[in-house]
Amino acid sequence: MGDDLGLKSLVSKLEKGIRLIYILRQRYDILCANPPYLSLSHLSKPIAERLERYSEIAKGDLYALFFVCFENLTKENGLWCVVAQHNWMFLSSFLDFRKHILRENSILKCSHLGSGAFESIGGEVVGSSMIVAQRTPLSKSQGIYHRLVYYEKYSEKQKMANTPPKHNTYTFPQSRFAEIPGSPMIYWWPEEFRQAYLKAPKLGSTGNIKQGLATGNNDRITKRWYEVVFKNISLINQKNLNVINLECLWFPYIKGALGNRWFESLNTIVFYQQNGKSLKFSEQARYGRGSTEYFKQGLAFSYIGTSGFLCRLRKYKSIFDVSGSSIFCDNPEKMQVILSSNLSGYVSQSLNPTVNNQVGDIENLPVLDYLSDYTTYLNRAETLYDQLFASTESCIEYTYQHLSPEKFEIEEARIRDEIDKELLQNFSQKTINAIYQEIGESVFNFPHWDGQVESIPKHFAKSFQEEKSILSLSRKYRLHPDSLLKIQEKQNLVHEGQRKDRAFKHLSWAIGVLLGRFDAQTGGLLDLAQKRRQEQNIIKDPKAPQGHDHGLLYLSALDDYEGLNRDKTSNVGTACLNTLKSILQYKWGTEKCSELWDEIYHALVLDCRTDWAPAQRSKKTLNNWIRTSAFDMHASLYQKRPIYFPLISSKKNFFIWINIHQWTDGSLNNILANYLKPDIKLMESRIRRLREERQTIEDSRQLNTIEKEIASLDKLLDELKTFTEKINQLATKGPLPTIQEIESPYMIDLDDGVMVNSAALWELVWPLWKDPQKWWKSLSTPKGKKTLIGRIWPCGIGLSAS
Template identity: 25%
Template structure:
């Protein structure tokens, strides 16, 4: 009891100076007793112990005394500490503050601990000019210390300016006209509703990349939930956020919303927030981003996501004007100021002030529509768009592949420069209507960079090869634009200029054992696209883009298709490839490609009997040829080469014999696949096949290349 009384004497004392680095503990780390105590006694700061200590240290301090602390920076911005900020602004004086951000201490890496340090006087001095140092951009303790003395990072102002911010955020570094705009103009929430939507809570079950499922089961263009139900479709476009992308794009996912989300509802876990806004046109963004704030336009037909919320307008006539404001440097500065994390919340967007300037509205809308058009055209240029029509090598086809590529590059550069110019003019207009005079703010900043993909020759060639493989399988056609086949009943009679493979099996081997192997089919495709006269020239150009060695062009192309094509395809399709590579193993004894959407239960049996067995016979014949050279050639060099080739062929033959056993096991099962289950579930049916031999330990073999 004596100790408790002694402790209480310390706790009731007041001090002229209180200085500390308080403990950090968020609400989730507190036990129930501590939570209840803080909720009752420190409602303004209860969310974290460091914030409670800010209050407590001011209590410890004499009136007109000083409090010096280093804490997490979150109290300066987060809505949970708004009342604490009001208390500090109205009853205390910030003498100075060094806003450190991340990397304030050499021993603490990463972005988790973001700090600020400050000295407060424990009473309010009217019209006092506080000194602030902005050091968040510097990534080391020593650099922050050095830049502390740089006047460019110093701001002297009255803390009363924080009363202009929507939730009294400590935005000391921003242009006063930006802060004043919160008072002059209504928030975005007056014109539209930034909304989070459907959360499945089981994305593995209910979400798919659009290219995994049968294309004819996807419902595009629905305008309401009722419309989607009437369509009888199962899958619908879904906003899921994604990489940093502006204006248009990231349309990758579909969600199982059959009959209004029947299966999700049955799971008992889904959350159908703002369902009345589903399928409406809007502006979406990635709520969580490792990069910067990028907004994208989507037309009718999309379901709002949880990680990909949308702004749904009260009046669609304002959508393009407001879109221009949201993608300007003005809004980027506001969002960055209101939220120092990489999570762009609905509440942050709600606060963006909208100056509905009718004088500039038409000009801004024209620029925005141009930016959307350029960005959509660029998005649709690649296979991952469901509106992909054909490869640009076909669109810009010249007498040679090389000339085609350079014409394409001219087009890309023009589009890039046009978009950059549009964004520059747009930023000028937005700055003008908000009276922002920072000269540097007119340019497109690093944090608001152009998000068009600048493709290089190698990527262009690889994407052309991918398109060629798609035509070999009938996914695409030189006769018609867009997807030709992606599920349903395949009909080879729908093709005339370039006929797809009839059995959905294309051998990919290190030697030309089959006339219709993938290299020969690719050569035929290039000839069909560009003509026979320039065939060798075009093959040389394509091959040299893939490899710089001195091998003949067809060998370079064969090496790429055998060793690297599938890996590139897997990467492009986010580890959910639609072309599957059956592979006997690292010796490359046998490989072939098949198209998942044309799969039939008899496919594996046909691979085994029509291709693997024929490959084995070809390998055996090649071994016999090597033996003939070894036994009869008088050339030492020939014998050395034949001996080396034989050793390789023997390894390949042994590999294919083991592979044959696994293929036989699966072929007899006539496995069915369901495209609705997605790539990974179906892919797993052909992996880890257990093969047993009498007297030997069983072995697991993968029929397909690993994902």
């Protein structure tokens, strides 16, 4: 009867439960564990709240709760040993927890593993440590710490963990962790440097850290500078004393920029007309955060990064975003130089070796003001970055220059290396050696190549192609980086990706001149051409190539088609390619232009391949490559906000590339009247003549040839007619009536930005560009319509996208 009621099973479970309670009530001499790593924010709210109630100090991660359990389960003077993430040793979010662990326990040993400690967990995501702690209050004894963070491979860490090198082993009393604000467990600093840090003024006391504006709707309020009308942007150099004109529509806007340092050029802009009046009344925006510092010089930094602390000065008077929080101090230029040193990165990575910088860590950075003349370093960095901006098409300073990525990397590193060496002059050689062990030996101390071919490292060309960083290659071969540049030049080495980028750079510039974006004489923006001529004291060259009045080019499968008698317009077909070549010839001369044109063909059209058979090569043309592949590179160059819209037919046989800054209300009708409809007439006429000719031919082979040509033209004609109908729909009525509320011809408003302006064109660009379709669906929702200026949905809320 008892069995039928399940009592036997119940008794068995109770017995197991009682045994578990008895076991858990015990305390142990030694306890070892590898607790699970899981942020409590990833758990359901009820479970997270229940776990947090278990301990007030062990918040944030599941493994911290296990630490507390281990303490409770360990006898007094017993040992508990764990493998865990190392972030509890440093982050301010673990401060109370860390203080508790250090107060109630003695750390006897710690193997600080860093990332790569587990074969199953790759990358920089997880940094680990192993500790052996004694369940006894803080003692005066010194813990032993093995620092194995330098070794990247699992096998190397495993070997060093078994026999830690003497120079990676430290003894340190844990009572001294509290000397540094936030009590980070920094055990490896040389004592001399530790004392210098403690005596130095901190960034938090010499400057103010301000959080910037949160717009609440970045897609609507912010744009890339090249999306809008240039004259509507307030562009005042930070060195200029001119007062800000608050009647401008757009202002430079500093956002987070992972990996950037030294200088911030114009990238993002924010709608801030009338001193940000619209933002003041926005429900989503947090206006005025740090607004007293808007337009002042300061050091923008990012909270997220993997290379220590990076900051940068503004080139233009700017507003700053919450993700581009900034430091303001009496001499920001000098502070920029000090904080750009590898030594500052060394301190930053010590205070917080994770990927997330925290305000407290930044405020605790030391101001090591040991430089005799900071302006020398600053001027060199500014010159270098001016060259970088002048060679980057998406920068406003672009003037069609070229700066080798390797040369930029070396020169930027050289400046910081020299700053380090001047700062470190104040320390003993022993301290200097210990710091270089952490930040890496200076590559500029490596020997130079002797110039002999036989001295070139074996397999150098292969390593050069595989290694992205010239400095990493320098460390691999222990050769001075300047010598590597000489070897690179000797062997004429170029990364395949760089080769393509460089070839496209020349083609893209020529296209930009043709489409009315760039000035052929000065190389940069047409909007700034006259200003640059005045600065250079030159007059306008009447022989310089000019952009086409329509601001577009038209390429198609008909361009090499015989028998159509198409007009040879400078922006159409083969004539268009000749125009692009003549633009490059104006800049470089005949011989150099010929070299560049060949390189454009081999690097882009042939994809750097040399294995194509002649028959295969003959099918690959620049015309076809531009139609099918150029847009992807253009979109990437402009950070997915392309300024040349690709109107293209379904099978990519008809392609119009139009500069949005040359787009007018009549552009679509112009495309129909001057480009598409004439081709339709030519094709219809050609097909009609072929059909008439077919009636008179008796030879089967000739007849077969004509039949094939007619079939081919018929397909192209159908494709072109469909393409034309879609453009005509937009030109006369706008997007399909099932989507918009009223019929209205499509018109572009540059201040709406690329996302909004391209969304209604999604059917015309879809074969090459998928984003506008997604944007159209998003903007077609009631919430999305609030971002538009009533051109498509004047009622604000209407029909959703079909």
